[in-house]
Amino acid sequence: MTTRSISLNVQTYSVLVDTLCKEGMVKDAHNVLDLMIQRGVEPNTITYSALMDGYCLLGKIADARKILEFMEARGCAPNVVTYSILINGYRKSKRIDEALRLFNDMPRKGLIPSTVTYTTIIGGLCDVGRPLDACVLLDEMQTHGQQPDLVTYATLLVCLCKEKRLHEALLLFKMIEDNGLVPNIVIYSILIDGLCKAGKVDAAKELFWSLRVKGCSLILDHII
Numbered sequence: 001m002t003t004r005s006i007s008l009n010v011q012t013y014s015v016l017v018d019t020l021c022k023e024g025m026v027k028d029a030h031n032v033l034d035l036m037i038q039r040g041v042e043p044n045t046i047t048y049s050a051l052m053d054g055y056c057l058l059g060k061i062a063d064a065r066k067i068l069e070f071m072e073a074r075g076c077a078p079n080v081v082t083y084s085i086l087i088n089g090y091r092k093s094k095r096i097d098e099a100l101r102l103f104n105d106m107p108r109k110g111l112i113p114s115t116v117t118y119t120t121i122i123g124g125l126c127d128v129g130r131p132l133d134a135c136v137l138l139d140e141m142q143t144h145g146q147q148p149d150l151v152t153y154a155t156l157l158v159c160l161c162k163e164k165r166l167h168e169a170l171l172l173f174k175m176i177e178d179n180g181l182v183p184n185i186v187i188y189s190i191l192i193d194g195l196c197k198a199g200k201v202d203a204a205k206e207l208f209w210s211l212r213v214k215g216c217s218l219i220l221d222h223i224i
Helices: 010-022 026-038 045-057 061-073 080-092 096-105 115-127 131-143 150-162 166-178 185-197 201-213 217-223
Strands: none
Touching: 010 026, 010 045, 026 045, 045 061, 045 080, 061 080, 080 096, 080 115, 096 115, 115 131, 115 150, 131 150, 131 166, 150 166, 150 185, 166 185, 185 201
């Protein structure tokens, strides 16, 4: 395109970087970023975030962190998505304490963690067997005005059931309803499975049949 005197803008380059990263061609994507700078096209937050995500997908968290530091050094401010990408990379690498440090750094940068960010950290705590810390973070999330969604609750519910903390799991289930959300079939399935594995078959049956009362009969008809 450049041979026809068509100048590529930051959006075009960013799409190319993102596409290359999704194909696993992160080195090529990084070369595109270097080329942008050489040609006087300054990468933006979207460009840098896409490249960070590419490195995280390959498990190269150190390289992703270098991109964060590089973009800040060039005066490009990371946003909530940028931080969430790197936090998720740390989570997948089971480096939850580093993810937490990055998470705690967000308010100092004037960034408010999103529901996705909180859910990622909660999932990371669950991954390393720290369900109670995850519960504390859920409370903190709501205190700071971020409402958990069903994905957040499901993530924590799976962990509580796995750790056989059925009392906390049932309290969490009640919290979902108290917060005005309608538990879906995924939430019910997680809790029913947890109750069965804990030997609480009668409680599991009661929850299962309560689905009919709550409008899930069509789904149940397929299950039965």
